[in-house]
Structures are given as structure tokens and as C-alpha cells.
């Protein structure tokens with residue numbers, strides 16, 4: 001069968017689709033977005049000027065320039081040239097690079113997410129995806145002999161990379177959640193189960209300082225959590241028991257787990273809540289009526305196969321079933337506008 005150049009290009013782009021991620025990671029590790037940003041709001045620098053800020057006496061300028069050229073083609077840097085002289089080429093930041101790849105003074109930076117997803121430990125499970133199909137196994141466990149959450153206990157660096165990454169997305173997500181959901185306002189105590197670094201609670205308490213927040217996560221996670229006024233850090237496992245509070249909040253936690261585990265966790269929520277106690281869940285929810293039609297719509301779901309414990313994105317109907325089986329009645333399901341349009345808030349009460 002004849003193959004045209006475009007087809008071959010498409011195939012090569014798919015085969016080499018790890019390249020943009022890892023080249024961007026190298027630019028981040030070289031701190032290039034921050035080097036350009038610290039030169040001024042709309043600064044653009046030459047290869048020599050960037051190289052002068054690198055921690056090396058003799059950086060390879062050819063490699064550096066090829067990395068910068070490639071990332072300019074990918075829309076990370078803006079390349080400008082005022083003459084035919086190659087030393088006149090300068091590199092600035094696109095708006096999206098300023099927003100997502102500059103680290104300094106930028107709580108919404110996605111750099112921690114990149115450093116997590118492109119970390120060798122987090123990439124290794126992808127090499128076992130086919131075994132998940134053949135053996136119904138956990139890819140992370142296949143790669144490392146234990147699941148992601150247990151792995152962090154013995155590997156503080158990976159523990160930090162994972163917790164920092166989650167926290168970054170939570171900064172962006174909580175702004176959206178608090179702008180359209182006011183169900184926290186009448187609570188006295190709220191426990192965030194799997195709350196990581198306490199970022200979600202910190203945002204909730206900023207809006208509602210009267211709440212006593214309990215950030216509940218595995219002991220090795222809360223040990224590294226910063227102390228935040230109004231928030232008590234409690235270490236434990238949600239599979240054993242959950243601290244008592246007026247309401248329980250979950251964000252991006254139940255998506256990690258299979259049905260049986262979710263039922264066990266939700267059963268412990270039922271025990272921890274008072275009569276009519278509130279469960280507030282923020283998760284990506286798939287549409288019943290439309291199948292995903294772009295690869296980006298399925299990426300998170302596949303990350304769950306590679307990194308999580310049998311978890312997946314669930315539909316509204318699947319959520320209603322899980323909650324009903326655990327003794328909760330759904331009061332509200334509301335979508336979020338803007339950036340997190342796939343995420344919904346589910347409010348349910350204990351019956």
C-alpha cells in the first residue's frame with residue numbers, strides 16, 4: 001500500500017510523542033523559563049545570555065539552541081531574529097509558558113505536574129500497561145513491587161514530587177470550586193480525606209475561616225505537610241477509619257480506586273459522619289450520553305490504569321450507584337465552569 005509523507009510524519013509524531021515532554025523537562029531542569037522571566041516581563045534572551053545563567057562553565061550551545069528552537073516550534077518560546085546572523089536569535093516566553101512553566105512566584109505553575117509525570121519512577125509503570133490487560137494487574141506495582149502511595153513512604157523524594165504535583169492542580173481547581181459552590185459555608189468541622197499538603201483546606205478556610213479543618217492523609221504524607229493555622233493534620237488510612245467531622249471532602253481521591261475499595265472508603269465515611277452529615281466529592285465525571293472523541297479526554301482515565309489502584313473516571317450513574325450502596329443520597333451534582341469543565345461537585349447526605 002502506498003504511503004504518503006504526511007502519513008509517515010503522523011506515524012513518527014505518534015511514535016516519538018514522548019519527545020516534547022522530555023525536552024520540555026530538560027528546559028525546566030535548566031530553569032530556562034525562569035531565567036527568561038527574571039530578565040523582565042517581556043524579555044527575550046539570546047542563547048549566549050541564557051547559557052551565561054546556567055550552572056556550567058562550558059555549556060553546549062549547539063544543544064541548547066536546538067532545544068530552544070524545538071520548544072519555540074512547540075509554542076513554549078517565541079523565537080525572534082532581527083538579522084540573518086544566527087547570534088541575533090532571541091527567545092522570549094509565550095503567554096502560556098509564563099502561566100504554566102515559570103516557577104518563581106507562580107502558584108499556578110504546572111511544573112510540579114510535569115516533574116511528576118516525567119519522573120522515571122512514574123514513567124516506568126507505562127511499560128507494563130499491556131500486562132494490565134493480560135493479567136488484570138496494577139502497573140505501578142508491576143514496575144516497583146508496591147503501589148504508588150506505599151512507595152512514597154520509603155522514597156521521600158518521590159513522595160514530595162507527587163504531593164507537590166497534586167497541590168499545584170488543587171490551587172487551580174479550588175479557585176473554580178469555591179467560585180461556584182458554597183456548601184462549605186455552614187460547616188463547623190470539615191475533614192479532607194487524602195488531602196495531601198492541605199492545599200484544598202487552606203483555600204476553603206481562606207473563604208470560611210470559622211471552619212476547623214482536618215487534613216487526613218497517610219502518615220508519611222502529613223509528616224511533610226506544612227502547618228497551616230486552623231488545620232489539624234491527622235495521619236492514618238481511610239481504609240481503617242476516618243476522623244469524625246460535620247462533613248467529609250474528597251478531591252481526586254476516589255478516582256484512584258476500584259469499586260470494592262471505594263465502597264470500603266465510603267463505608268468508613270458513613271461511620272464517621274453524624275445523621276444527615278454531608279459528603280462533598282470533587283471528581284472528573286464522564287458524560288453518559290457522549291463518548292470521548294479526543295485523546296485528551298481519555299488521558300486522565302489512562303493515567304489511572306498506569307498509576308492508580310484500579311481507578312477510573314466514572315459516570316454520573318456510576319457515582320449515584322456507589323453512593324447509594326454506601327448509604328448516601330445525592331442532593332446535588334454540579335459542573336464547574338472554565339478550566340475544569342470535566343470536574344463535578346457531588347453533594348450527598350448520610351441517610
Ligand SMILES: C[S@@+](CC[C@H](N)C(=O)[O-])C[C@H]1O[C@@H](n2cnc3c(N)ncnc32)[C@H](O)[C@@H]1O
Nearest residue numbers: 149166167170194195196217218237238251252
Ligand atoms: C490523587 S492524590 C489527591 C490529593 C488531594 N486530594 C488533591 O486533590 O490535591 C490522592 C491522595 O490520597 C492519599 N491516599 C492514598 N491512600 C490513602 C489512604 N489509605 N488513606 C488516606 N489517604 C490516602 C494520597 O497520599 C494522596 O494524597
